[in-house]
Every structure is written in structure tokens, then in C-alpha cells.
Amino acid sequence: MAKTPQTAPALSLPEAMTERTRNLRELLWNRARENRKDDWLDKSLLPDLSKLRPGQKKLDPVIVRRARGIQAVLEALSDPKQSKRTNSYRILPGELIVGVLPMGSNGLGKVFPDYLDDDERHMASLANRSEFSVQGHNSVDYNRLMKGGMRAILDLCRKRIPEVEKEIVDLAKTKNGVDPAKRKAYLQGKIDFYHAVIVSCEAVVEYAGRYAALADKEAKAERDPNRRRELLEIARICRKVPMEPAETFHEAVQSVLFLQIGIRSGMDLLSLGRLDQTLQPYLPRNPSAADLARAVELVECLVIKLSGPLNLTTDHLIDQDHVDFGVSMGTSRWYNDQRGNVNQFLQNVVIGGKDAKGDDATVDCTYVLLQAWANVNLPTPGLYVRLHKGSPAKLVERTAASIARTGNLPSILNDDVIIPGFLQSLLDDDTVGKAEATKLAYDYCVDGCWEPILNGQGDWTFNMINGLPVVESALNEGCTLDANPMQLKGGKRTYRTLPVKSYKDLLLALQSTMDFIVFQNAVAMYNYYLLDEYATPAPLMSAFLGSCLERGRDKSWGGCRFSVAGTVLSGMPNMVNSIAAIKKWVFDLRTYELKDVLAAYRYNFTAPQDDNGKPVDKKLQDLYDSIRKNFLNNSPKYGTSDPEADKIAKMVVDCFAKSLERAKKIGDRVYREKSSERVDPERSAQLRMAGGYFGPPLKPNSKDEPITVVFTPGLGTFAAYTLMGQGTTASADRRFNDPLAQNNAPPPATNDRSYGHILASLKSLDLSRFSCGAPVDLCLEVPGEDEATKTVVVEAVVRSFMKNDGHTLSVTLGSAELYRKIHEIAVRASKSDAGAVAANRELLNWAHVIVRAGGWQSPFITMSLDQQAHYIDAAISPR
Numbered sequence: 001m002a003k004t005p006q007t008a009p010a011l012s013l014p015e016a017m018t019e020r021t022r023n024l025r026e027l028l029w030n031r032a033r034e035n036r037k038d039d040w041l042d043k044s045l046l047p048d049l050s051k052l053r054p055g056q057k058k059l060d061p062v063i064v065r066r067a068r069g070i071q072a073v074l075e076a077l078s079d080p081k082q083s084k085r086t087n088s089y090r091i092l093p094g095e096l097i098v099g100v101l102p103m104g105s106n107g108l109g110k111v112f113p114d115y116l117d118d119d120e121r122h123m124a125s126l127a128n129r130s131e132f133s134v135q136g137h138n139s140v141d142y143n144r145l146m147k148g149g150m151r152a153i154l155d156l157c158r159k160r161i162p163e164v165e166k167e168i169v170d171l172a173k174t175k176n177g178v179d180p181a182k183r184k185a186y187l188q189g190k191i192d193f194y195h196a197v198i199v200s201c202e203a204v205v206e207y208a209g210r211y212a213a214l215a216d217k218e219a220k221a222e223r224d225p226n227r228r229r230e231l232l233e234i235a236r237i238c239r240k241v242p243m244e245p246a247e248t249f250h251e252a253v254q255s256v257l258f259l260q261i262g263i264r265s266g267m268d269l270l271s272l273g274r275l276d277q278t279l280q281p282y283l284p285r286n287p288s289a290a291d292l293a294r295a296v297e298l299v300e301c302l303v304i305k306l307s308g309p310l311n312l313t314t315d316h317l318i319d320q321d322h323v324d325f326g327v328s329m330g331t332s333r334w335y336n337d338q339r340g341n342v343n344q345f346l347q348n349v350v351i352g353g354k355d356a357k358g359d360d361a362t363v364d365c366t367y368v369l370l371q372a373w374a375n376v377n378l379p380t381p382g383l384y385v386r387l388h389k390g391s392p393a394k395l396v397e398r399t400a401a402s403i404a405r406t407g408n409l410p411s412i413l414n415d416d417v418i419i420p421g422f423l424q425s426l427l428d429d430d431t432v433g434k435a436e437a438t439k440l441a442y443d444y445c446v447d448g449c450w451e452p453i454l455n456g457q458g459d460w461t462f463n464m465i466n467g468l469p470v471v472e473s474a475l476n477e478g479c480t481l482d483a484n485p486m487q488l489k490g491g492k493r494t495y496r497t498l499p500v501k502s503y504k505d506l507l508l509a510l511q512s513t514m515d516f517i518v519f520q521n522a523v524a525m526y527n528y529y530l531l532d533e534y535a536t537p538a539p540l541m542s543a544f545l546g547s548c549l550e551r552g553r554d555k556s557w558g559g560c561r562f563s564v565a566g567t568v569l570s571g572m573p574n575m576v577n578s579i580a581a582i583k584k585w586v587f588d589l590r591t592y593e594l595k596d597v598l599a600a601y602r603y604n605f606t607a608p609q610d611d612n613g614k615p616v617d618k619k620l621q622d623l624y625d626s627i628r629k630n631f632l633n634n635s636p637k638y639g640t641s642d643p644e645a646d647k648i649a650k651m652v653v654d655c656f657a658k659s660l661e662r663a664k665k666i667g668d669r670v671y672r673e674k675s676s677e678r679v680d681p682e683r684s685a686q687l688r689m690a691g692g693y694f695g696p697p698l699k700p701n702s703k704d705e706p707i708t709v710v711f712t713p714g715l716g717t718f719a720a721y722t723l724m725g726q727g728t729t730a731s732a733d734r735r736f737n738d739p740l741a742q743n744n745a746p747p748p749a750t751n752d753r754s755y756g757h758i759l760a761s762l763k764s765l766d767l768s769r770f771s772c773g774a775p776v777d778l779c780l781e782v783p784g785e786d787e788a789t790k791t792v793v794v795e796a797v798v799r800s801f802m803k804n805d806g807h808t809l810s811v812t813l814g815s816a817e818l819y820r821k822i823h824e825i826a827v828r829a830s831k832s833d834a835g836a837v838a839a840n841r842e843l844l845n846w847a848h849v850i851v852r853a854g855g856w857q858s859p860f861i862t863m864s865l866d867q868q869a870h871y872i873d874a875a876i877s878p879r
Contacts, residue, residue, distance in 0.1 A: 011364065011394075013371040014293050020094040021300040025376060027092060028304055033844050035316035038085050039309075040103045041076050041111045049115040061189075063537040063554055065115035066266065067196035070540055071203035072113050073265040077102060078210040089210070091218055091234070094227075097254055097301040098211045098234055099261050101308040106448075107341030108311075109322030110267045116535060124535035127527075130326035132267065133536045137346065137447035139273040140544035141456030145259055146252055146278060149244040150201045153543050157194040157201075160552060164190045190552035193559070196539035197549070204262035204540070205243045212238035252282040253298050257305055259544070260347070268541045269346035272306075272381070273445045273455045276351040280365040287364060295365070299372035307378045311342050312847040314862050315829075315840045339864045340719040344856050345380050346448025349373075352395060353386025353415050356439045360390045367398065373409055374402040379850050379857040384446055387802060388415035397791075400798055403811050404790035408852055411450070411775075412809040414802055418444065418452050421768035422712075428664070431706040440562075449718055449855025450743075450808050451566055451773040457546040458562035459555045462714070462772065463521040466724050467571040467652075468731055468740070469493060470517055471578055472601070474509040475500055475594065481602040481729040490602070493517070500594060503587040506579070511655050518567060518659035519666065522711060525565040526671040527693050551705055558698075558707055566772035567663075568714040569656045570724055573638040573741035574731050576649045577750065581635035581732040583648070585627070592627055600624045601729050604736040631732040632749060639746030639758040650764050657713055657769050664711040672698050672709065714772025716743040719854030722866040739870050743775045743854065748873030755780065755797050755878055759804045767807040775808035776801075777852050779874045782813055793878050810852045816875040822846045822860055823868040830865060 017025065031039075049065045049072070052058070059065065076082055077100060083089035088100040104110035109132060116124060116131050124130060144152075168187050171180050215235035222228040233250075241255035256272065256279075263270060272278075279299075284291050311317065323338060351369050355361040373383045385399045402409060419441050426437035445455040453460045472481045472490070478497045479490035494516040497509045537556050542548035546560040553559030585591045605628045607621040615621035636645035669679055670687045684697060698707050717724060717740055725739040733747045734740075741747040746758060755778055767774045778797065782790050794811055801809045822843070829839035849860040851871055860868065 011292070011367050012289055013367060014296055015371070015375065017300055017375045018297050020096070021297060021304065021376065023094060024092060024301065024304050025378070028307060028310060028378075029312070029847075031087075032310040032312040033847060034313075035319060036103065036309075036311060037316060037319035039087060040320060040322065041073065041082070041086060041088075043111050043113070045082065046072050046076060046111070046113040049113045050117045050120075059117065061192040061196075062115065062120070062534060063192050063196040063539055064199065066537050067199035067203075067539045069113045069115050070200050070262065070266040073102060073111075074203045074207040074262065077261075077265065078207055089214065091211075091214060091231070095301065096230065096234065096250070096298060097257055097305055098215065098238065099207070099254075099257050099305065101261055101305065102265055103309045103320070104264065104267070104269070104322070104345075105309060105311075105342055106269065106344040106346060107323070107338040108317070108320050109324055111322055112267050120535065125325065127535070128326050129535040130324055131535070132324040133326045137270070137449075137451065137453065137460045137462070138268075138458075138541065138545065139271040139445050139447070139453060139456050140259070140263070140541055141546075142256055142259065142273060142275075142278045142544070143456075144544050145242060145255055146246050146281075149246075149255075150205050150242050151244060153201050153549065154198060156549060157198050161191055161194050164194075164552065193539065193542070193548075193552050193554050196537070196554075197543045200262070200266070200540035201543060204258055207262065208238045208242060208258050212236075246282060249279065249282040249295055250298055252279050253302050257302060260306070263541050266538060266540050268538050269448060270541065271346065271348040271350075271445060271447055271453075273350065274353070274361075274443070275349045276363060276365040276369050277361060279369075280363045283364055283368075292364065292368060295368045296372050296375070299369055300376050303372060303376045303378060303381065306345075306347060306381045307376075309345060310378065310380065311862060312859050313840065313844060314339065314342070317342060337720050337723040337864075339862070340722070340853055340858070340867055342862050343379055343858055344448065344719070344853075347380065348382040348384060348446050348448055348856075350384045350386060350413070350445040351410075352391065353413070354388060354390075354419065354442050356442045358442065360388070360392065362392055362395050366395065370398055370402055370410065374405050377406045377409065377850075379859055382448075382856050383410035384413050384450075385410045386413045386415050387798070389802075396798060397795060400795035401787070401791045403794045404787045404813065406850075407814070408810065408812040408850055408857055411811075411852075412798055412801060412806075413446065413452070414806055414808070416802070417768045417805050417807050418771070421771040422452055424769075425710050425712050425771040426708075429708050429710060431708045446773075449773075450716065450775045450810075451568075451714060451855075452712075452771060453564060454546075454562055456544065457560075458564045458710075459545070459560045460564045460566065461525060462566035462568055463525060464568045464570055464720070464724075465517055465521050466728065466740070467569050467575040467656075468578070468728050470513050471510065471575050471731075472729060473497070473517075474506060474513040475582075476598060478513070481598055483602050483604075483729075503583050506582070506587075507651070510579075510652075511658070514655050514659040515662060518656065519663040522565070522567040522660055522663040523667040523671075523691070525567075526667050526698070526709070527691070547705075558705070561706060562708050562710060564710045564712060566712045566714050567660055568716055568772060569653075570715075570717045570720070571740040572649070572652055572656075572715050572744060573746055573750075574733055575652050576638040576645055577631075577635065577747065578732040579652070580637070580642075580645050580648050581631040584635055584644075585630055591630070592623075596623060597627055600627045601731060604730045635732060637733075637746065637750045638741075639751065639761050640753045641757040641760045646761050646764050649761065650766075653715065653765050653770075656715075660711060660713045667711075668709075670697075672707075712772035713770050715767075715770055715774040717741070717854060718743075719856075719858070719867070721854070722864060722870065725866075739866060742870065742874065743777045745777045745779075745874070748870060751874065751876050753876075755876065756800055759797075759800045759806060762806045763804045767805060770807060773808055775810060775855070776806060777810045777812070779812045779814050779851070779871065779876065780878045781815055781875045782878060797878065812850075812852045814849075814851060814871070814875050816872050818849065819851075819860065819868065819872045819875065822849065823865070823872060826861065826865060826868060 077088040212235045219231035246252035423441035473493040482490040537554040542555040548559035605624045607615040636642040722739040
């Protein structure tokens with residue numbers, strides 16, 4: 001049993017914003033309801049780094065160009081002339097934390113100077129890359145910044161450059177069998193990296209210095225002596241951090257924001273890790289009530305700053321659209337669900353949990369952050385609380401109270417499930433020892449959505465698989481159920497499978513099909529890591545990520561020892577419902593023939609119709625109606641504690657886990673040099689070429705620089721549940737084009753049971769295996785406005801989730817009636833008629849209604865119409 005921390009259980013914290021933060025939040029809220037197109041940097045005013053500078057004979061290395069781009073963006077953000085339009089260089093009345101995040105999100109794209117020339121840009125496009133490719137889903141080591149400041153980074157780089165230059169000179173003197181040209185190129189890459197880090201870090205320090213000058217200037221003009229003292233203190237802090245280590249709580253919070261602004265200026269959207277652990281050392285050892293109140297206020301200021309690019313209306317989004325080719329994360333060409341990602345800034349904060357020894361890590365700062373998030377109650381950044389069996393009861397209670405108050409913050413991570421799974425994923429690689437793996441696993445955080453990642457120690461990416469086409473292909477001899485007559489049988493998706501004549505045949509076909517599709521998606525990520533370097537280096541992020549700085553290599557090519565590759569299966573609840581219905585009605589009861597069920601799916605339960613819209617064959621329509629009714633209403637359903645459905649759910653996730661394990665073994669054999677396996681190099685090279693890669697395998701740069709690729713499976717959809725439903729054939733619980741189930745909650749058409757049944761269905765799935773994440777999103781209708789009643793309900797939900805070995809939980813307290821009302825207004829606003837303008841204006845009255853959108857919070861009015869409709873049916877009573 002983990003030890004209970006000694007922090008005071010009756011910690012007294014302010015439960016309302018101060019007048020200062022209330023005013024700052026109102027300013028942000030009002031701006032977020034307007035057209036924000038002028039807040040974006042004007043790209044035409046940024047330098048074109050893809051062209052030679054005067055007197056330059058050849059372009060800088062790409063990584064240096066990227067660093068100069070960061071420098072250019074930070075200069076533009078703090079340019080007084082540009083700021084007259086962008087409002088990006090100012091100190092608002094009462095602000096204690098200064099700096100402005102550049103506009104940009106996963107759905108709207110980013111503004112950055114061009115830095116690839118035409119040839120580079122075109123070649124990078126073959127790997128689905130561009131200058132604007134999303135570099136998110138990571139967290140850097142903020143403790144490195146706190147303890148050493150930028151000075152320690154700069155000193156190390158300036159020390160290493162002459163050392164590496166000497167190595168290059170010494171190459172001519174040695175004959176050790178090393179190819180001098182290759183070794184020289186490798187060493188020159190290190191020099192380029194260190195130069196890029198210096199340019200990036202100096203740019204952030206200079207940006208802070210410009211805010212120091214602005215604070216000094218405003219202090220001279222300030223008549224209020226209290227505010228003048230605050231401005232002078234801001235100036236002092238900005239002259240100190242991030243260059244020097246932080247020594248006070250105010251300095252630490254400001255330093256965190258400056259680094260976040262710098263990294264986001266380089267287009268890298270990322271989370272802030274375990275921020276309570278980062279900030280705790282800067283609270284007084286025995287903080288007074290005044291100390292804690294001040295800390296809460298400073299964190300409230302930080303939350304408001306991190307929410308800076310917020311949009312609360314969709315009326316002006318086209319004006320702000322900066323999405324370019326290759327911006328979606330992942331390794332395949334899947335389109336970004338732009339509208340659903342408008343306020344997805346890929347920044348989350350994690351609090352609570354265990355420390356490296358397995359003891360509870362709850363500290364005073366855990367409660368400070370939890371209270372600040374509850375007080376401000378903005379859609380972003382997201383907040384997650386890590387809980388476990390040894391978590392203080394007070395933390396569980398306050399977590400529930402926060403959800404009751406905000407309606408959906410924070411989300412919950414279950415350490416008792418996540419840590420063992422993450423630990424095993426790390427130990428599956430023979431380059432990782434148990435002590436090292438334990439330390440990393442216990443320190444996990446989450447990325448910009450809900451996927452567990454290494455806290456500041458690893459590079460992470462993912463790929464997604466829509467599970468419904470896997471089921472279709474298993475049932476239809478390797479083809480999806482496409483109604484297009486040009487396809488004959490359907491879209492060819494995998495190797496031809498044998499006809500399914502029994503449930504046993506279905507299980508065999510499902511595993512075979514899953515093996516093939518998972519292999520294509522998972523092993524493709526080796527190509528991702530082998531091809532990533534050239535177009536999308538990230539020097540500022542790499543300076544604070546894992547071993548990059550010590551190795552002198554950017555995270556995009558071997559600098560960061562750990563590369564974590566997630567493979568996410570989407571639509572698991574829909575898969576379960578379809579398989580369960582087919583098992584019952586086709587194979588057990590033999591009421592329907594499989595060919596008729598497949599035809600009903602293919603044609604969306606609709607028989608051919610005449611010109612009047614009536615079925616040509618009434619018997620066929622009656623058959624389809626019968627299938628639809630029995631599959632939807634009279635079949636075992638996921639999330640209802642039905643033993644048959646739970647058994648099938650376990651079969652589906654087992655099938656997926658086995659497929660990923662097989663894919664990993666093949667990938668390791670072909671793409672890596674591992675000491676634990678004897679690999680025929682010639683055979684591996686041939687297989688890599690067969691897969692389209694003609695280069696060498698992933699291997700350490702030296703014996704002391706191992707490269708570890710960790711494969712992690714996950715279950716979920718993010719906000720793409722509506723997008724993934726588009727073009728997907730009907731299934732037992734949905735029609736053609738309807739959304740998939742959101743993450744791992746039951747589909748809205750089947751959620752007629754209590755949250756207890758839903759959570760109980762998780763118990764048998766062994767979700768600890770899914771170290772890439774397995775969230776369940778609940779939307780609960782709790783009658784009345786009494787927060788105490790809501791707190792009791794939410795606490796019961798949280799405890800049930802923990803008891804049933806859930807992985808990740810989000811709770812939205814909502815109302816189907818309210819969602820329906822807002823949706824009706826949104827439908828009117830979407831039409832091009834005279835009433836649309838008034839409807840858009842009316843929508844702004846509901847900007848405060850926030851819901852969960854995959855892995856983040858979203859204002860309900862900014863969601864797509866399909867997502868809104870989905871939420872109307874998703875709300876359940878917590879009976």
C-alpha cells in the first residue's frame with residue numbers, strides 16, 4: 001500500500017477568482033467571442049528563410065533555419081508595430097504573468113516563416129511532411145529549466161561545439177575503419193544542432209527581455225504605487241527568467257510560460273507535464289494561507305495565459321484557417337477534423353499520482369492547481385488528476401467537487417492500471433532495465449489528448465485504425481461492405497479470407513484481418529522515425545527533451561533515446577455490438593443468413609425504392625427492418641454488463657493486442673539491430689526495401705546511445721468519432737455515415753443503462769495492456785443545480801471507475817434538453833439566410849457550455865453539427 005502524504009488534509013484555498021483574475025478572464029472571454037483574424041501574425045511580414053541571405057553562398061542547415069524561424073516569430077510577437085493589430089506585445093491591467101501565446105491550434109494551423117526550399121518541400125511531401133507538420137503530443141522536462149535556466153543549456157552547447165569541431169579535425173589523423181565522410185557528416189549534424197539550440201534559447205531570453213523593458217516603461221507611467229511595484233517586480237523577473245534558474249513561485253510560473261511560448265512559436269504544441277511536481281519546490285515549506293492564496297492567483301493567471309488563443313464562435317473560423325498540407329499528426333494521410341479541433345491546443349497538465357518509489361506524490365501544489373483550474377473554468381488547458389488506491393480521500397473529494405462545479409474538469413487517470421501497462425511496454429524492449437523503466441513509468445504524464453507519454457523523456461506519435469472496416473473485411477472475404485457497384489464485392493482491404501460459415505470462422509477471420517491491418521499501421525511508424533529528420537526538426541523542444549542535448553542530436557533523429565509509437569483502435573464498442581448481434585441472430589438462433597445481414601449493412605437497411613420512395617420489394621424491406629430492430633434493441637450490448645457482450649469485448653481487445661505484438665516482432669526484426677535476436681542483415685535489408693525504405697536500420701549512434709522504440713496499444717477515437725463514421729457502412733448500432741462511439745463509451749443508441757453498468761464492463765478487459773490509453777467518456781444528467789448533490793454523484797462515479805480498473809475517465813455533467821436547444825440554434829446559424837446572423841449572435845449566449853471532445857474540452861457551440869447531435873443522445877441519467 002502506498003504511503004499517504006503528510007500534506008494538510010484541510011488545506012484552505014480561495015474558492016473564487018480574485019478581482020484581478022476575474023477581470024483578466026472576462027477580457028479573454030470577450031475577445032474569444034469576436035473575430036480573431038487580426039490576432040494572427042501576418043506571414044508576409046516574416047522573413048523567407050528558404051532563400052539565401054545577401055552574401056550567403058548556401059542555405060543554412062534546415063535545423064538552423066527552423067531555429068531562426070522561432071527567433072523571427074518571437075520578434076514579431078513582441079514587435080510594437082505588429083502588436084497594434086495582433087495585441088501580442090502588451091501587459092494587461094493587473095497582469096502578473098506576462099507574454100502572449102501565438103495564435104494556432106490543431107484545427108486552425110499555425111503561422112511560421114517558410115524555411116524549406118521548393119525541392120525540399122516537394123520531397124518532404126512524399127512522407128506527408130511540410131514545415132507545418134504538427135509536432136505535438138509530447139512534454140518537455142520543465143525541471144531542467146527550473147534548476148538550470150537557459151544559461152545551463154547555452155553553456156553546454158557552447159562547450160560542446162569546439163569539442164565536436166576538434167573531433168572533426170582529428171578524423172584525418174585516425175584510421176579506425178570508420179568512414180570519414182559519414183562520421184564528419186554525423187559530427188557536423190551535432191554542431192548544427194547546438195547552433196540551432198543556441199539561436200532558439202537566446203530568442204526566448206531576448207523575448208523575455210523585451211517584456212522586462214515593457215514592464216519598466218509601464219511602471220514609469222503608472223500612478224498607482226501598488227501596481228507600479230507589481231510592474232517593477234515583473235520587470236525584475238523577466239530579466240532573470242528563463243535565463244537563470246527560478247527561485248520563487250512567481251519566477252517559476254513565469255519561466256514555464258516563457259518556455260511554452262517559445263516552443264509554440266516553433267509550431268510545437270505540447271503539454272506541460274506534472275506541473276504540480278515542477279512548481280512544488282517553489283512554494284514555502286510551510287505555506288501560510290496567504291502564500292497559498294497568492295499561488296492560486298498566479299496559477300489562475302497562468303491558466304488564462306495558456307487559454308489565450310481561445311475561440312468561442314465559429315462564425316469567423318474561415319478567416320483564421322491556416323491549416324496547410326501535412327499538418328495532421330500521425331503517419332497516414334488522414335484529414336484533420338478541423339472544426340472539432342479549433343480549440344485543441346495539445347496542452348494538458350497532470351497532477352497527483354505516485355512518485356518513482358511508488359509512494360503518493362500529492363503535494364500542496366496539487367490542490368493549488370486543482371483549485372485554480374476550478375476557479376477559472378476555461379476549456380483549455382486540460383487538467384488530469386492521477387489517482388490510485390493510496391490517494392488521499394481529500395484529493396478524491398476535491399476532484400469530484402471540481403467536476404461538479406465546472407461540469408467537466410478534471411479528467412481522471414488510474415495509476416493502478418496505467419503504470420503496470422506502461423512499465424511492461426518499456427520492459428518489452430531489451431535496451432531498458434527494470435529500474436530505469438520503473439522510474440519512467442511512475443513519472444508518466446499525458447500528451448495533448450489522453451495518451452500516456454513519458455514525462456519529458458520521449459518522442460511520441462501514433463496511428464489510428466477504424467475497427468468497423470476490420471469487422472466488415474473479416475465477414476466479407478477481405479473486402480469492406482461498399483455499395484458502389486464498381487467495387488463488385490466491396491473495397492479490397494486485406495488478403496482474401498475464406499467465407500465465414502460459423503462463429504469460429506468469424507473469429508479466425510477477424511484475427512487474420514486484424515493482423516494485416518494492424519501490421520500496416522503499426523510497422524509504418526518505423527518508416528516515420530526513419531524519415532522524420534529533414535523537414536521537421538525541433539531544436540528548442542529537443543533542448544529540453546530526454547537525452548537530445550547530451551547526444552547533440554535533434555529529437556527527430558536519434559537524439560531522444562525513447563520513441564513511443566502508439567497504435568489506436570477506434571470503434572471498439574461498435575465492433576462488439578455488431579459481432580454480438582451476428583453471433584446471436586446468425587450463428588446461435590439462425591434467424592437470419594449472413595449474406596442478408598451483410599446486404600442490410602451495405603445498403604443501410606434500405607431496400608431499392610421506386611420513384612415515390614417506396615420499397616420495390618416489401619419483403620426485403622421487412623427483412624432489413626427486422627434485422628435493424630433486433631440488432632439494435634434485442635442483442636447483447638457493450639457497456640450494459642451483459643456477460644456475452646463483455647466476453648466479445650474481451651475477445652476484440654485481445655485480438656488487437658495480439659496483432660500489435662506480432663507486428664512489433666516483425667518490425668523489430670526488419671528495422672532494428674537488437675542484441676537479443678540474431679538477424680540476417682541482408683534479409684532485413686531486403687525486407688526494408690520491400691516496404692519502401694532503402695536506408696539502414698535504426699541503430700545506436702554508439703554503444704552508449706541506444707535507441708528504444710516502444711510500441712503501445714490504445715483504444716479510442718479522440719474527437720474524430722464523427723469523421724470516422726463518414727463513409728463507414730452501417731452496423732448493428734448505427735446507420736451509414738453515423739458517428740462511431742466516442743472513445744470507449746457505449747454508442748448513444750445503446751446507452752440505456754447506468755454508469756455502473758458501463759464501468760463494470762471495463763473490469764474484464766485488462767486495460768493495463770493499453771498503455772497508449774483507453775478512455776471512457778461519460779455524459780451524465782444530474783437533476784438540479786445543487787453542487788453538493790452533484791459532488792456526491794461524481795465521487796461515486798470516480799470510485800466505481802477505480803474499482804472496475806478503468807484506465808482514463810472523463811465526466812461531463814450535461815443536459816440533453818439544453819444540448820438540443822443549442823443545436824437547434826446552431827442549425828439555424830448554419831444556413832445562408834437572413835436568420836443566420838441572429839442565430840449566430842444567439843449562440844454566443846451559450847459559449848459557457850463546455851463538453852468533452854475526445855481528449856480535450858470544447859465549447860459546445862464550436863462543435864460540428866454532427867458532434868452536437870451525438871451529444872444530445874449521449875447524456876444518461878446516473879441512476
